Amino acid sequence: EVQLVESGGGLVQPGRSLRLSCAASGFTFNDYGIHWVRQAPGKGLEWVSGISYSSGTIDYADSVKGRFTISRDNAKNSLYLQMNSLRSEDTALYYCAKDRKTWYNTGLNDALDMWGQGTMVTVSS
Amino acid sequence: QSALTQPASVSGSPGQSITISCTGTSGDVGDYNLVSWYQQYPDKAPKLMIYGVTNRPSGVSDRFSGSKSGNAASLTISGLQAEDEADYYCSSYSSSSALNWVFGGGTKLTVL
Numbered sequence: 001e002v003q004l005v006e007s008g009g010g011l012v013q014p015g016r017s018l019r020l021s022c023a024a025s026g027f028t029f030n031d032y033g034i035h036w037v038r039q040a041p042g043k044g045l046e047w048v049s050g051i052s053y054s055s056g057t058i059d060y061a062d063s064v065k066g067r068f069t070i071s072r073d074n075a076k077n078s079l080y081l082q083m084n085s086l087r088s089e090d091t092a093l094y095y096c097a098k099d100r101k102t103w104y105n106t107g108l109n110d111a112l113d114m115w116g117q118g119t120m121v122t123v124s125s
Numbered sequence: 126q127s128a129l130t131q132p133a134s135v136s137g138s139p140g141q142s143i144t145i146s147c148t149g150t151s152g153d154v155g156d157y158n159l160v161s162w163y164q165q166y167p168d169k170a171p172k173l174m175i176y177g178v179t180n181r182p183s184g185v186s187d188r189f190s191g192s193k194s195g196n197a198a199s200l201t202i203s204g205l206q207a208e209d210e211a212d213y214y215c216s217s218y219s220s221s222s223a224l225n226w227v228f229g230g231g232t233k234l235t236v237l
Contacts, residue, residue: 033224044128044231045163045171045214050224059224100176108218111161111176112226118170 002026009119022079022096030074033099038092129229147215155196159218
């Protein structure tokens with residue numbers, strides 16, 4: 001069974017740091033790009049960051065660029081998000097989600113086909 | 126990285142068909158056949174319903190269909206059922222950067 005399990009969320013003060021993890025199982029992790037997508041309470045989905053299968057391509061939303069760092073450890077089937085200088089507007093449920101296509105499939109990836117259950121990050125004093 | 130535009134809400138009666146629109150730009154929806162749709166129940170993770178504009182993943186009912194014209198994509202649900210009541214989000218690859226995905230603001234579907 002394909003599974004993504006996020007962890008590491010919690011209550012943190014503004015300006016502090018937090019590191020999220022996403023443990024993958026049930027598929028060949030190092031064949032897929034993986035993303036972080038967040039959802040503020042009562043709001044819609046917002047793409048945060050993505051990383052290619054080999055970590056060769058990394059990208060961030062403007063709202064987190066310079067503060068968040070995405071990484072992966074293919075040997076551990078794990079994805080990470082280091083979040084620094086946290087702000088109240090970063091309060092959200094953070095999901096990890098995988099590309100539908102592998103790196104060797106033809107063409108650009110066309111969807112995120114599996115999502116974890118999310119880990120909640122609350123930034124408040 | 127502007128969000129795609131969706132109506133905040135739509136409604137329909139059981140058995141009817143509804144369509145949810147998703148408007149983007151030439152840098153995302155208009156230029157790429159990489160539109161996807163997600164269904165989300167309260168306090169649940171999103172579920173992929175449509176990928177590549179028109180394709181359904183295995184296990185998704187054929188009552189769900191997708192289309193695109195120009196900078197706008199649409200999700201149509203036919204034979205509406207009570208279980209279809211949920212939030213729906215469109216998404217598209219965006220040319221603004223290498224791995225950028227942009228989402229719509231979401232549409233709340235109410236089955237009357």
